[in-house]
Amino acid sequence: MCGIVGYVGPRQALSILLQNLNLLTYRGYDSAGVVVSHNGTLYIEKTAGKVSALEALIGETEVEGHVGIGHTRWATHGPPTTLNAHPHTDCQGRIAVVHNGIIENYYVLRQELLSQGHKFTSETDTEVLAHLIEAYYQGDLGAAVRRAMQRVRGAMAMVVLHSGEPDKIVAAKLDTPPLIVGLGQRENFVASDIPALLKYTNKVYILEDGEVAEITRDGVRVSSFLERPSRRVYQKQVTVIEWTPDMAEQGSYAHYMLKEIHEQPTTIQDTLRGRLDEPARRVYLENFLSPQQVQNAHRITFVACGTAYHAALVAKYLFEQVLRIPTEVDVGSEYRYRYPIVENEDIVVAISQSGETADTIASAREAQSQGATIVAITNVVGSTISRMADAPLYIRAGPEIAVASTKAFVGQLIGIYLLLLYFGQFRRPQGSPALQQILAELPHLAAKAQRILDDTAPIERLAQEISRSKACFFIGRHLDEPIAREGSLKLKEISYIHSQGYAAGELKHGTLALMERETPVVALATQENLYEKMLSNIQEVLARSAPVIPLIQEHSSNLEVLPEPRIVIPRTNDYLAPVLSVIPLQLLAYYCAVALDRDVDQPRNLAKSVTVE
Ligand code: F6R
Numbered sequence: 001m002c003g004i005v006g007y008v009g010p011r012q013a014l015s016i017l018l019q020n021l022n023l024l025t026y027r028g029y030d031s032a033g034v035v036v037s038h039n040g041t042l043y044i045e046k047t048a049g050k051v052s053a054l055e056a057l058i059g060e061t062e063v064e065g066h067v068g069i070g071h072t073r074w075a076t077h078g079p080p081t082t083l084n085a086h087p088h089t090d091c092q093g094r095i096a097v098v099h100n101g102i103i104e105n106y107y108v109l110r111q112e113l114l115s116q117g118h119k120f121t122s123e124t125d126t127e128v129l130a131h132l133i134e135a136y137y138q139g140d141l142g143a144a145v146r147r148a149m150q151r152v153r154g155a156m157a158m159v160v161l162h163s164g165e166p167d168k169i170v171a172a173k174l175d176t177p178p179l180i181v182g183l184g185q186r187e188n189f190v191a192s193d194i195p196a197l198l199k200y201t202n203k204v205y206i207l208e209d210g211e212v213a214e215i216t217r218d219g220v221r222v223s224s225f226l227e228r229p230s231r232r233v234y235q236k237q238v239t240v241i242e243w244t245p246d247m248a249e250q251g252s253y254a255h256y257m258l259k260e261i262h263e264q265p266t267t268i269q270d271t272l273r274g275r276l277d278e279p280a281r282r283v284y285l286e287n288f289l290s291p292q293q294v295q296n297a298h299r300i301t302f303v304a305c306g307t308a309y310h311a312a313l314v315a316k317y318l319f320e321q322v323l324r325i326p327t328e329v330d331v332g333s334e335y336r337y338r339y340p341i342v343e344n345e346d347i348v349v350a351i352s353q354s355g356e357t358a359d360t361i362a363s364a365r366e367a368q369s370q371g372a373t374i375v376a377i378t379n380v381v382g383s384t385i386s387r388m389a390d391a392p393l394y395i396r397a398g399p400e401i402a403v404a405s406t407k408a409f410v411g412q413l414i415g416i417y418l419l420l421l422y423f424g425q426f427r428r429p430q431g432s433p434a435l436q437q438i439l440a441e442l443p444h445l446a447a448k449a450q451r452i453l454d455d456t457a458p459i460e461r462l463a464q465e466i467s468r469s470k471a472c473f474f475i476g477r478h479l480d481e482p483i484a485r486e487g488s489l490k491l492k493e494i495s496y497i498h499s500q501g502y503a504a505g506e507l508k509h510g511t512l513a514l515m516e517r518e519t520p521v522v523a524l525a526t527q528e529n530l531y532e533k534m535l536s537n538i539q540e541v542l543a544r545s546a547p548v549i550p551l552i553q554e555h556s557s558n559l560e561v562l563p564e565p566r567i568v569i570p571r572t573n574d575y576l577a578p579v580l581s582v583i584p585l586q587l588l589a590y591y592c593a594v595a596l597d598r599d600v601d602q603p604r605n606l607a608k609s610v611t612v613e
Helices: 013-020 051-058 106-115 126-136 143-153 256-262 263-273 291-294 306-323 358-369 385-386 406-427 433-454 459-468 482-493 504-509 526-542 575-594
Strands: 003-008 029-037 041-048 067-073 095-103 155-161 169-174 179-182 188-191 205-206 211-216 221-225 300-304 327-331 347-354 373-376 389-394 469-477 498-502 523-525 547-555 568-569
Touching: 003 013, 003 095, 003 155, 003 169, 003 211, 003 389, 003 406, 013 029, 013 051, 013 095, 029 051, 029 095, 029 523, 041 051, 067 095, 067 155, 067 169, 095 106, 095 126, 106 126, 126 143, 126 155, 143 155, 143 169, 143 188, 143 211, 143 221, 169 575, 188 211, 205 385, 211 498, 256 263, 263 406, 263 433, 291 406, 300 306, 300 358, 306 327, 306 347, 306 433, 306 482, 306 575, 347 358, 347 406, 358 373, 358 385, 373 406, 389 406, 406 433, 433 575, 459 547, 459 575, 469 504, 469 526, 469 575, 482 498, 482 504, 482 523, 482 575, 498 504, 504 523, 523 526, 523 575, 547 575, 568 575
Parallel strands: 300 327, 300 347, 347 373, 373 389, 469 498, 469 523, 523 547, 547 568
Antiparallel strands: 003 067, 003 188, 029 041, 029 067, 095 155, 155 169, 169 211, 179 188, 179 205, 211 221
C-alpha cells in the first residue's frame, strides 16, 4: 500500500508526478505529497486527503523543476494528517523521502537519531529514513542510501532526492513492496506499480529485494546494499510490459469498477486463449508443472487473501470432488503463522491479483522453504509472487484499478479450472465426465457472462431496495457458498452495508436469530444436487419474514416456491456456475454503493495491494 512515483528528465516534473500519482491512488488515499528539486531548492507540497486535494492546493502555482518524487499514503504509523503526509525531510530540509511499507526497528533508530540531535516533526516511521540518510550523507546520495538501508528492518520501498544532487533520485527496496523503474528516452521514472508508467514506457527494471537504483535522465545504476561491497553496479535485465496505456484508463464508464465488471467476458476469453484444446481434450500451460510433479502430489494447499481466498475456496470444492485430491485452503495471514505441515511433494498454490500481498507471499515462502512446489495464479507479470513461483499461471485480466476486485476474481476462477484440467490430464488420463463437461463448457462462458451484462436494469432496481437495508445476508451451499461470501464482501466493502456470507445449512445454528423484515437474504441456488436443500433453507428464512432474493440458473425447477424478484443467470454446467453467479452480485454491490453515493473505486479505510501484514 502507498503509492510512490519519481521522475528525472527534460519535462516539468510536477505534472508528471501528479498524473502518475492519480494512477496509483488505489494503493492508498489518506494523504498525498510531492517534492520537486530545482537549482538547489526543494518545492514541497503535501496535504491530508487524496491526490485531488493536493492538486487543489497546488492550484495554478508554477513549479519549475525536472526532478521530483511523490506519494499517496495508506496510513500505518500516525494518523492521516498533513504533518504525517510524505515526503518527509531531514533536519536541514535538503533530503526528501517517500516510502511504502513498514520500518520495524524505527523506534530504536528514532531514539538513536534523537540522541544525536536530530529533530523529528512527524509520527511516521518514514521520517527515520530521512534522518538516517542525513547522518550517513557525505556527498553521495547512493552511498548514504545503501548504508541507511543496511540499518533498517522490515519490508519497504523508498525513493529519495537531495537538493545538492539535483539531477538524481535514488530508489531502494527491502523485501517485498514493489518498485519498478521505467526506462524512457533520456528520461527515467520510478513507481510502485506498472499502470503509472505505461503512458511513457513499457520497458522496466523490476527491483529485487536489496537493490538500490540511482536514477538520472541518462541512465540507471543498480547495486545491492545486501552484497559487499555494496557499491558494485551490475546489469539488470529489462522486462517488457505487454499492457497498453488505454487498459489503465477509465474510458466512458462512471467508475473503474463498472468498467472492470464489464471487461469480464474479455478476461474469460483472454485467460483461456491458446490454453484449451477441446477436441484433443488438452490444456496447455507454458513452463508449468511436470507430469511427475502433478502425479506425485499428495495434497494441494491454496493460500490467498480476501477475494482471492474466495476463489481458493471454489478450488477446494473442485479439486476434492472432481479429482479426489486432498485440498486445503487458508488465508495468508493464518497460514504463515500456524506452523503448517508441508511435505516435499505438496503443491501450494498462491492466488493473488497483484502478486504483492504480503501475507500471501510470506505463506508461499514458508511452504517453499519446507520443500513445497509453488504455483502462482496471478495477474501481474514480474510481480513478487510470479517470480518466486516454480510455476506461474497468469490470468491476463489487464490492470485492475478499482480497489474492489472483480475481473481478477473471474480470471482467478478460470485459472483454477485450467489448473484442474491440467491436473486431470495426468491424474485421470482416461478422462472423467466432470472434466469433459468443464472442458466443453468453458469456451461458452464468455458469451454467457456477456448476456448478464447486456441487461443490468433489474439488478439496478434491486440495488435501490437493498441499499435501504441495515444488513444483508448471502447464503449458498457447496460451490455457491464461496460466491455468497464474495457477494457479501463486495457489498460491505464498497457500500458499507453490513453483510455476511454464510453456508446456508449453517444459518439455523445461530445466525437465523438475525433474520427480520429489514434483512434481505440473497440465496444462491445454482447447484442441482443441493437445489432442494436450498429451497428448504429459503423457506426457513421466509418463515422469519426476511425477504429472500433467489439467485438461480435459468430453467430451474419449482419456481412456484421461489419469491420474486429473482436473479437468473444463463444455464451452465454446475461446476462453472461460480463464474456467472458472481457477476450479478458484483453489479448489486456496485449499484448499492452508487445509490448510497459512496466512493466506489476507493472505499474508506482500504487500499489495493496490501503490502503490509
Ligand atoms: C476485495 C479485494 C481484496 C483482495 C485481497 C488480495 O475486493 O480486492 O480482498 O482480493 O487484498 O489481493 P491480491 O489478490 O492482490 O493478493
